[in-house]
Amino acid sequence: MRTDQAARPINTRRTPHSAAAVGLAKRSIVNITRLPSAFLPSVLMPVFQSIAFAGTFFAIIQIPGFPTDRSINWFLPLGTLMGAGFAGIGIGFSTIRDLETGFYDRIRLTPAPRSALITGPLAAALIRAALVTTIVIIVGLIFGARPTHGPTGVLFLYVAAAGIAALGTGWGLGLAFRFRDMRAAAIMQLTFFLLIFLTDAQTPLFIMDGWLELVARINPFTNVIRLARLGFLDAPITWNNIWGGLIAIVAISALTLTFARRSLARLSDS
Amino acid sequence: MSETALPIVAEGLQRYFGSGDNIVKAVDGVDLQIQPGEIFGFLGPNGAGKSTTVRMLTTLLRPTGGKGRVAGFDIVSEADSVRRNIGVALQDAAIDPLMTGTELLRLQAVLYGLPKAQHHQRAGELLERVGLTAAGGRRVGTYSGGMRRRLDLALSLIHEPSVLFLDEPTTGLDPMSRISLWEEIRRLNNDGTTVLLTTQYLEEADQLAERIAIIDHGVIVRKGRPTELKAEVGSPTLFVTVDESTHQIATGLLAKFGELRPSPEGSLGVGLHEGPSAVSNVVRELDDAGITVRNLELREPSLDDVFAEATGYRLEGAES
Numbered sequence: 001m002r003t004d005q006a007a008r009p010i011n012t013r014r015t016p017h018s019a020a021a022v023g024l025a026k027r028s029i030v031n032i033t034r035l036p037s038a039f040l041p042s043v044l045m046p047v048f049q050s051i052a053f054a055g056t057f058f059a060i061i062q063i064p065g066f067p068t069d070r071s072i073n074w075f076l077p078l079g080t081l082m083g084a085g086f087a088g089i090g091i092g093f094s095t096i097r098d099l100e101t102g103f104y105d106r107i108r109l110t111p112a113p114r115s116a117l118i119t120g121p122l123a124a125a126l127i128r129a130a131l132v133t134t135i136v137i138i139v140g141l142i143f144g145a146r147p148t149h150g151p152t153g154v155l156f157l158y159v160a161a162a163g164i165a166a167l168g169t170g171w172g173l174g175l176a177f178r179f180r181d182m183r184a185a186a187i188m189q190l191t192f193f194l195l196i197f198l199t200d201a202q203t204p205l206f207i208m209d210g211w212l213e214l215v216a217r218i219n220p221f222t223n224v225i226r227l228a229r230l231g232f233l234d235a236p237i238t239w240n241n242i243w244g245g246l247i248a249i250v251a252i253s254a255l256t257l258t259f260a261r262r263s264l265a266r267l268s269d270s
Numbered sequence: 271m272s273e274t275a276l277p278i279v280a281e282g283l284q285r286y287f288g289s290g291d292n293i294v295k296a297v298d299g300v301d302l303q304i305q306p307g308e309i310f311g312f313l314g315p316n317g318a319g320k321s322t323t324v325r326m327l328t329t330l331l332r333p334t335g336g337k338g339r340v341a342g343f344d345i346v347s348e349a350d351s352v353r354r355n356i357g358v359a360l361q362d363a364a365i366d367p368l369m370t371g372t373e374l375l376r377l378q379a380v381l382y383g384l385p386k387a388q389h390h391q392r393a394g395e396l397l398e399r400v401g402l403t404a405a406g407g408r409r410v411g412t413y414s415g416g417m418r419r420r421l422d423l424a425l426s427l428i429h430e431p432s433v434l435f436l437d438e439p440t441t442g443l444d445p446m447s448r449i450s451l452w453e454e455i456r457r458l459n460n461d462g463t464t465v466l467l468t469t470q471y472l473e474e475a476d477q478l479a480e481r482i483a484i485i486d487h488g489v490i491v492r493k494g495r496p497t498e499l500k501a502e503v504g505s506p507t508l509f510v511t512v513d514e515s516t517h518q519i520a521t522g523l524l525a526k527f528g529e530l531r532p533s534p535e536g537s538l539g540v541g542l543h544e545g546p547s548a549v550s551n552v553v554r555e556l557d558d559a560g561i562t563v564r565n566l567e568l569r570e571p572s573l574d575d576v577f578a579e580a581t582g583y584r585l586e587g588a589e590s
Contacts, residue, residue, distance in 0.1 A: 010341065011354045011429060015383030023380035027369065034368040034409070102364025105330055106425065110381035111353040268332045270287070 017119070020112035024120025028094065029127055042090055043132050046083030047139045050076045053202075054143070063207060067233040073148070076140040077157055077228035078201050080133050084161035085168045085196065087128035089188045091121045092172020099180045108267065118260050122169045129165035133158055145232065153231020156242070160228035163249030168192065170256025177263035195221050220248035275342065277433045277464040278304035278327060282336035285322050285488075296322040298488040299336065304466060304481075309459050311479025311496075312468040313573070315585055319488040320468040321361055324437045327466070328358045341433050354382075357426035357463075361437045363418040367411030371402055371421050374410065375428060382429040396424040400454065416447035423454065434458060436467045440474060452478060472573040472585060482573070484580055491580040496573055503571040503579055505541040507531050508549060511565035512538070512556070523555050532578040537565070 032039045054072035061071050068074055098104040107117065137145070137154065147154050171191070175184035198215045199222040200208065208216055216222050227245025230237050280302040287294045297319040304310045314320050325331040327338050329349040338345040341355035365374060375393035384392060397406045400420035410418065419439060426434065436455065440448040455478060459465055469475050475482050476496055484492040492499055505528060512520045517538065524530065524540040527548050533539030542548045546568055556563055569575070577585045 010351075011431075012351075013354065013383045013429075015381060019383065020381055023377050027366075027373075027377055030373070031366075031368050098366070101366075102360060102362050103366050105360055106358075106364060106378075107381070108330060109328060109353060109356075109358050110378070111350050111383065112381040268330060 015110070015112045015116075017113045017116050020110075020116035021120040021123060024107075024112075024116065025123035025127070028091065028121060028124035031094070032128070038094070039090070039128070042083055042086040042128070043135055045086065046079035046132060046136050049082060050079030050136060050140055051143055053078070057202070060203070063204070065206065066204065067229075067235055068148070069234070070144060070146060072140055072143055072145045073232040074229070076136060076145050077160070077232055078196075078225065079140075080136045080157055080161050081164050081225065081228055082196065083132035083136060084129035084164040085192050087132055088125045088165040088168020088170075089172040089192060090128065091125045091169045092176045092188050093185055095121065095173055095176040096180070096182060096184055099176060114264060115261065117264060118170075118173060118257060121173060122166060122257070125165045125169040126162055129161045130158065133161045147231050148234055149231045149237055153237065156230040156237075157228050157232070160224050160245060160249070163224060163245075163253060166253040167249065167256045170253060170258075170260045173260035174256060174263045177260065177267055195219065196225075199225050201225060220244075220252060223248045275306075276303055276339070277306055277308075277341060278302060278310070278466055279339045280323070280327065280336065281338070283323065283326060283333055283338055284335035285319075285326055285331065286334045295488050297326070297333075300485070300488075300490055302483065302490075304464060306464055307459065307462055308481065309455070309465040309467060309479050311475035311482035312466060312485060313470070313472070313475045313482050313577070313585075314468075314485040315470055318485045320470075320485055321437055322488075323485070324358075324360075324435050324466070324468055328356060328435055329353055354429070355431055356433045356435060357429070357431035358435045359419070359422045359426045359437065359439055361441065363415075363422040365410045365418055365422060365425070368409060370407050370409055371397060371413075371424075372406040374421065374425060375406075378425050378428045384429065392428060396427060399427075400424045401450075416443050416450075419443060419447070419451060420454075423451070427458070432462075432464065434463050434465045436465060438468055438470065440469070440471065448474075470585065472577070476573055484577055486581045492576055496576075499576045500571040500573065503541075503575045505543055506546060506571060507533075507539050507569050507575055508542050508552060509533055509537045509539050509565075509567045509569065510552070510556070510563060511536060512561050512563060516559075516561045519559055520556060520561050523559060523561075524552065526555070527552055531575070532582060532584050534584065542568075 050072065053075040058071045060066060060074065061069055095104065172188050175188050178184065199219050200216050205213065205216060223244035226241055230241055280300050283297055283300040285297040287296055300323055312320050312323065322331065326333045327340055327345060329345055329352050332346060340352045343351040345352055372393050375396055376389045379389040379392055397403045400423060402417060402420055405413065405417060410421065413421065423439070440451050443451065455465060467478060479496065481495050483490045510520065510524065521530065521538055524538055528541040528543040531539040531541050549568060553563060574584055
């Protein structure tokens with residue numbers, strides 16, 4: 001025993017939240033380049049979906065009162081939101097991998113603020129979502145999409161995508177922390193698909209009928225899709241079409257990110 | 271020394287899993303007091319409660335009951351302060367295989383709040399210390415098991431912790447890597463780091479630890495200096511291998527020379543009250559009874575004997 005050694009001074013150095021969050025976000029982004037196969041589907045799938053839906057359902061624009069004369073203008077925002085959602089949920093997938101391999105224990109052992117363990121991955125998801133949105137828009141433009149309200153309108157698509165990525169991150173992380181294995185992945189995907197498709201994702205509300213119309217009308221994701229489409233439809237941009245989507249994004253993101261934070265705290269319980 | 275000045279203190283630490291009839295008492299009232307600058311060995315078979323105890327002391331797992339203080343801080347209410355002052359290398363050296371050794375060390379430096387100017391220098395120092403300078407730019411997925419362990423150790427040292435937890439650091443390593451890691455642990459201890467080392471290897475505990483605790487089924491069954499614990503066992507153990515058909519007679523004869531002790535499968539063990547001089551009498555007695563002795567081995571008291579006396583079974587040869 002080294003009794004001749006003076007006791008080491010107590011380490012009181014605090015880890016800045018921003019530094020920890022940036023460090024974790026950077027790791028997540030770097031890993032995209034290391035394992036592109038895990039990221040590529042979240043880019044290719046929305047691109048394919050936008051083009052395929054626009055081609056398959058091109059006659060949709062013949063519905064009287066349809067809000068655009070280009071089917072790709074209708075489906076591109078949907079594809080973008082799907083990609084943004086998977087950017088967020090993808091963070092949940094990679095967290096499951098870290099939990100299963102034990103690397104997440106090493107992260108939890110550090111004195112990094114626990115909130116940074118949420119905001120770091122969130123920042124990574126926002127960057128991924130921005131990347132996906134940009135790629136889908138570029139491909140969409142090549143295939144005939146035309147923004148109807150200039151850059152301001154396109155900005156709403158980015159805002160909606162960021163919101164979907166944020167709430168997807170909260171949901172993905174929360175489920176990953178609760179289940180700690182791939183069971184969480186199935187729930188993440190299923191719930192996200194259901195919530196997105198039980199809206200006016202495919203057809204406008206005014207031609208929907210029965211329970212599907214009722215569910216789509218009360219589903220807050222309908223408001224988010226409306227926000228995303230603002231810059232691609234012929235109707236003027238009004239505050240009435242904006243606030244519902246913004247509130248839905250803020251409220252659901254707050255709920256899912258709180259769920260993630262609480263689930264992280266519960267990791268020490270079992 | 272007051273308890274708050276001790277690097278590691280556990281009082282009645284408990285961790286139960288499940289509930290009702292299915293409750294599993296993984297750790298059931300562990301008491302520890304580890305002195306500054308000590309290497310303390312926590313010895314036990316798989317599932318004994320070693321790792322669960324370490325997970326509680328390192329804030330990864332909330333205790334069901336009892337108290338713990340590490341580096342002077344409560345492991346539940348002051349978990350952040352505990353984390354700032356400990357280094358931990360967990361059992362499986364779980365490291366992101368997609369990142370390089372240098373990237374991982376830098377990330378670790380960020381998460382421990384080291385000034386940015388120190389990240390590069392500290393990463394380089396630690397890679398050199400664990401002999402991974404040449405491999406620092408390679409992805410961890412290409413590292414061997416021994417290299418991963420060394421990197422894991424380096425990661426746990428990024429902030430120069432005063433207390434180091436090593437959970438089975440040499441499990442699965444080849445003998446050379448094991449000895450190399452032992453030397454590094456000794457060096458760290460010489461620098462003043464208090465080390466809690468869990469292991470299922472008796473030799474490791476004997477080589478490194480100044481004091482050990484033996485844990486079995488979540489309970490500490492022996493605690494003290496290895497030399498003292500061995501002395502408590504007293505007499506040496508004679509292991510005799512005879513034909514299966516003569517086991518029963520041989521057992522009766524051996525019992526005349528001392529208490530029967532747990533032995534590896536296929537052999538019989540007896541603690542010789544009269545010491546090594548009784549060996550010739552044992553052989554003569556067995557010979558007179560017409561029992562053929564296949565093998566004979568006299569062992570001075572070892573930690574395995576201490577373990578066997580405390581638990582009723584041997585750790586050596588136990589399934590790992």
